[in-house]
Amino acid sequence: xxxxxxxxxxxxxxxxxxxxxxxxxxxxxxxxxxxxxxxxxxxxxxxxxxxxxxxxxxxxxxxxxxxxxxxxxxxxxxxxxxxxxxxxxxxxxxxxxxxxxxxxxxxxxxxxxxxxxxxxxxxxxxxxxxxxxxxxxxxxxxxxxxxxxxxxxxxxxxxxxxxxxxxxxxxxxxxxxxxxxxxxxxxxxxxxxxxxxxxxxxxxxxxxxxxxxxxxxxxxxxxxxxxxxxxxxxxxxxxxxxxxxxxxxxxxxxxxxxxxxxxxxxxxxxxxxxxxxxxxxxxxxxxxxxxxxxxxxxxxxxxxxxxxxxxxxxxxxxxxxxxxxxxxxxxxxxxxxxxxxxxxxxxxxxxxxxxxxxxxxxxxxx
Amino acid sequence: xxxxxxxxxxxxxxxxxxxxxxxxxxxxxxxxxxxxxxxxxxxxxxxxxxxxxxxxxxxxxxxxxxxxxxxxxxxxxxxxxxxxxxxxxxxxxxxxxxxxxxxxxxxxxxxxxxxxxxxxxxxxxxxxxxxxxxxxxxxxxxxxxxxxxxxxxx
Numbered sequence: 349x350x351x352x353x354x355x356x357x358x359x360x361x362x363x364x365x366x367x368x369x370x371x372x373x374x375x376x377x378x379x380x381x382x383x384x385x386x387x388x389x390x391x392x393x394x395x396x397x398x399x400x401x402x403x404x405x406x407x408x409x410x411x412x413x414x415x416x417x418x419x420x421x422x423x424x425x426x427x428x429x430x431x432x433x434x435x436x437x438x439x440x441x442x443x444x445x446x447x448x449x450x451x452x453x454x455x456x457x458x459x460x461x462x463x464x465x466x467x468x469x470x471x472x473x474x475x476x477x478x479x480x481x482x483x484x485x486x487x488x489x490x491x492x493x494x495x496x497x498x499x500x501x502x503x504x505x506x507x508x509x510x511x512x513x514x515x516x517x518x519x520x521x522x523x524x525x526x527x528x529x530x531x532x533x534x535x536x537x538x539x540x541x542x543x544x545x546x547x548x549x550x551x552x553x554x555x556x557x558x559x560x561x562x563x564x565x566x567x568x569x570x571x572x573x574x575x576x577x578x579x580x581x582x583x584x585x586x587x588x589x590x591x592x593x594x595x596x597x598x599x600x601x602x603x604x605x606x607x608x609x610x611x612x613x614x615x616x617x618x619x620x621x622x623x624x625x626x627x628x629x630x631x632x633x634x635x636x637x638x639x640x641x642x643x644x645x646x647x648x649x650x651x652x653x654x655x656x657x658x659x660x661x662x663x664x665x666x667x668x669x670x671x672x673x674x675x676x677x678x679x680x681x682x683x684x685x686x687x688x689x690x691x692x693x694x695x696x697x698x699x700x701x702x703x704x705x706x707x708x709x710x711x712x713x714x
Numbered sequence: 715x716x717x718x719x720x721x722x723x724x725x726x727x728x729x730x731x732x733x734x735x736x737x738x739x740x741x742x743x744x745x746x747x748x749x750x751x752x753x754x755x756x757x758x759x760x761x762x763x764x765x766x767x768x769x770x771x772x773x774x775x776x777x778x779x780x781x782x783x784x785x786x787x788x789x790x791x792x793x794x795x796x797x798x799x800x801x802x803x804x805x806x807x808x809x810x811x812x813x814x815x816x817x818x819x820x821x822x823x824x825x826x827x828x829x830x831x832x833x834x835x836x837x838x839x840x841x842x843x844x845x846x847x848x849x850x851x852x853x854x855x856x857x858x859x860x861x862x863x864x865x866x867x868x
């Protein structure tokens with residue numbers, strides 16, 4: 349009997365594509381034979397816009413790329429500019445940056461854990477739990493920066509203003525809540541048979557493939573490659589903290605979930621250590637030029653974002669604006685492996701695999 | 715089976731908890747002191763004129779070019795009542811363009827502009843986009859009437 353493959357359009361308005369992402373699936377029955385991803389629905393030209401602005405103004409656009417892990421983007425950008433202008437960041441500013449970045453990682457992973465449940469058909473429950481826990485951290489960010497989403501709080505050289513007086517106590521109050529919330533989500537999802545059946549052995553990516561696709565972050569670690577920029581290319585002050593790097597064994601969707609759960613625990617550990625060591629002092633270097641002007645140089649600076657290596661490649665030809673600013677966004681690079689992971693799986697699993705990449709479309713399209 | 719029972723235990727526990735949400739239009743949560751809504755201008759109550767001298771610093775620093783400032787000679791200075799030689803004549807901010815990055819507050823030399831930290835700064839739904847372009851009187855009115863305790867970082 350003659351059979352015909354069917355093309356199915358998924359997205360850009362599909363709720364489980366995590367934004368405006370479209371994939372054209374070629375299916376044979378329930379099996380996915382081919383995937384053609386279409387991106388660009390959320391392209392705002394952040395790279396080009398950054399070229400039109402001086403080094404301080406462009407900070408607002410860094411938040412708008414990966415809008416679930418904004419502090420990491422700001423960190424990468426500020427590090428690039430600091431390297432270019434040869435600015436030393438004060439101790440206190442570095443510590444506050446690390447605390448906020450790690451809290452941001454926790455918040456971002458809570459978002460993932462919540463959305464992961466939805467992708468596996470766990471309708472709404474895990475999502476609301478994830479949001480609830482994220483909200484505690486979001487409140488801290490709001491008290492510190494004044495904004496809920498687009499913080500623009502880091503500046504080349506340090507921070508825009510100091511944290512409020514009760515900051516340390518507030519974070520210490522929230523960490524146990526985050527731990528409790530993580531335990532709830534852990535109990536809800538980890539041992540659950542339905543989650544197991546849906547995610548084990550699905551979307552497997554071997555370590556070799558993961559490296560050759562250029563994956564980074566939890567995806568790479570789930571495949572069994574122990575690689576974390578915080579430890580292997582230490583930036584900021586991450587070499588002063590004790591933490592473990594969780595690694596998966598199978599490289600499937602379930603491992604990616606487990607790696608992220610463990611990463612939240614490690615981030616809580618880092619925040620606790622950073623709070624203990626938090627020094628007093630200035631948050632901006634004393635000799636800060638009013639107008640930032642850079643020499644001719646090419647700079648690459650990368651941070652371990654919540655989704656992987658977030659890098660800024662900055663070319664300066666002198667003056668107060670970058671000549672070229674390239675954002676190496678982890679979501680985009682990780683998404684490139686989608687086709688390899690999806691082919692041969694069921695249509696329903698395509699959703700789970702896409703969810704496990706944890707894409708942020710603002711970061712993919714920029 | 716055990717895993718599913720554990721999941722049920724978590725969801726059952728949630729049933730006993732107090733809700734964490736609030737009914738928004740009826741109840742408002744407190745916004746923190748540093749809350750950043752849209753920029754407003756501040757009013758110097760001692761001299762009874764705006765702090766803003768119309769120096770264009772914020773206009774030049776704005777990444778999205780949402781501001782327009784016009785400067786004039788200060789009539790109160792000619793009478794000897796004010797120390798400000800120049801003062802703002804016209805000021806427009808397009809709230810539709812503003813991306814709330816706080817850079818205008820940072821660059822201001824006279825602490826004349828601040829981010830609105832009240833709920834009035836957030837609830838700005840309008841039927842016409844042109845209504846989101848605020849002029850000098852509208853920008854000043856909130857602080858002039860004492861409805862706002864603006865937070866300006868030092």
